[in-house]
Amino acid sequence: MKGERGRRLVHETWGDHAALLARSDHSRDGSVGLVQAKVIDVATPADPLRLVGGGVLPHVAVAYETYGELDAAGRNAVLVCHALTGSAHAAGRLGPRDVPGWWDPLIGPGKAIDTASHFVVSANVLGGCYGTTGPTSLDPETGRPYGPDFPAFGVRDMVEVQRRLLEALGVRSLKAVIGGSMGGMQALEWAATCPDLVRSFVAIAVGARHSAWAIGLNEVARRAIMADPRWAGGRYAATDQPETGLGLARAIAMLSYRSFDSLEARFGRERRALGDEGLSSSFEIASYLDYHGVKLVRRFDANTYIALTRAMDDYDVAEGRGRLDEVLGALRHKALVMGIPSDVLYPEAEQHRLVEALPNARYARLASPHGHDGFLIEFAQLAAHLRRFLAEVDA
Numbered sequence: 001m002k003g004e005r006g007r008r009l010v011h012e013t014w015g016d017h018a019a020l021l022a023r024s025d026h027s028r029d030g031s032v033g034l035v036q037a038k039v040i041d042v043a044t045p046a047d048p049l050r051l052v053g054g055g056v057l058p059h060v061a062v063a064y065e066t067y068g069e070l071d072a073a074g075r076n077a078v079l080v081c082h083a084l085t086g087s088a089h090a091a092g093r094l095g096p097r098d099v100p101g102w103w104d105p106l107i108g109p110g111k112a113i114d115t116a117s118h119f120v121v122s123a124n125v126l127g128g129c130y131g132t133t134g135p136t137s138l139d140p141e142t143g144r145p146y147g148p149d150f151p152a153f154g155v156r157d158m159v160e161v162q163r164r165l166l167e168a169l170g171v172r173s174l175k176a177v178i179g180g181s182m183g184g185m186q187a188l189e190w191a192a193t194c195p196d197l198v199r200s201f202v203a204i205a206v207g208a209r210h211s212a213w214a215i216g217l218n219e220v221a222r223r224a225i226m227a228d229p230r231w232a233g234g235r236y237a238a239t240d241q242p243e244t245g246l247g248l249a250r251a252i253a254m255l256s257y258r259s260f261d262s263l264e265a266r267f268g269r270e271r272r273a274l275g276d277e278g279l280s281s282s283f284e285i286a287s288y289l290d291y292h293g294v295k296l297v298r299r300f301d302a303n304t305y306i307a308l309t310r311a312m313d314d315y316d317v318a319e320g321r322g323r324l325d326e327v328l329g330a331l332r333h334k335a336l337v338m339g340i341p342s343d344v345l346y347p348e349a350e351q352h353r354l355v356e357a358l359p360n361a362r363y364a365r366l367a368s369p370h371g372h373d374g375f376l377i378e379f380a381q382l383a384a385h386l387r388r389f390l391a392e393v394d395a
Helices: 002-007 016-029 155-169 182-193 212-226 229-234 243-257 260-266 284-299 302-314 324-329 348-357 371-376 379-393
Strands: 009-012 038-043 060-067 077-081 119-123 174-180 200-204 334-339 361-365
Touching (some): 038 155, 155 182, 212 243, 243 284, 334 379
Parallel strands (some): 077 174, 334 361
């Protein structure tokens, strides 16, 4: 059965022509070019996904992209893991006019994560809303979207889904798992759950377990969604989701993703002209938060946001394994931990504690005024650290 997973391809976007275009243009600018978005089943009723929370999913589709070629030994793979509202689209373009992937400056021929020598995999996480099974997927028992009835899941379940995907792709050993924020949780969990399949990992702007501070911010964001009259207990229509609540949740998150200095330098006390709504704020920072709220509402789902933030809040790499220092001390993989001094969501002290407990880790600081979002902004610094680290993994 497991050998058949790779053949159960549900769909692909862009065909052979796009693949030829991608191969023809990527060498000129360091881009992977046009890429294919793919979806594959990694669970069936005969081999369901059994979740750590006790639920069972008889079908799990995984949306993913790959860049580069897998070597004959199946050992040159690098798994790149996305953050909370991210997707599998990490590099290249899905179409000529589409925007590049979220880590495009780092992934490609000659770039820090070099696709000339690495097979890079990026997958949308379990519970996502970009093609992987989650709250927006149809429940096979009812024929309707799962919505709030999607079973509880955790970061360990995300890793198991990724493990099944990589097995289907023929990957026998991961050279590295790399991720920031929620992606960093996955990287750390990979080392703990599948120690024999991972040779190294990179965890950026994250800790070993979610702090009370981070949990509190997520709780307030979830309450904002649930306070929206359109929430309807999570049983809203796909075309009528709680937009005001989800937009407010995003505004709360955006304040924690940036820093005092970053927002002050960009906006200060600048004002804008008031519109027709008399209660609207006249400050530019309010317009910025509104803008990002609208953007998220157009591309994301409220039930998904709630499910993923709960999975993050539940995360503790040591849960069920023993004392935290002992669990981390047993992870002897080569590791790179990166922190951002202006990060108020995952303070740098959390990364220092990781490095102190991991026996084969080193620390790298991303000097940035932009707070937690620095791992999506400071590409030059990231590139230097990742290039050096990957060169050392099998040296």
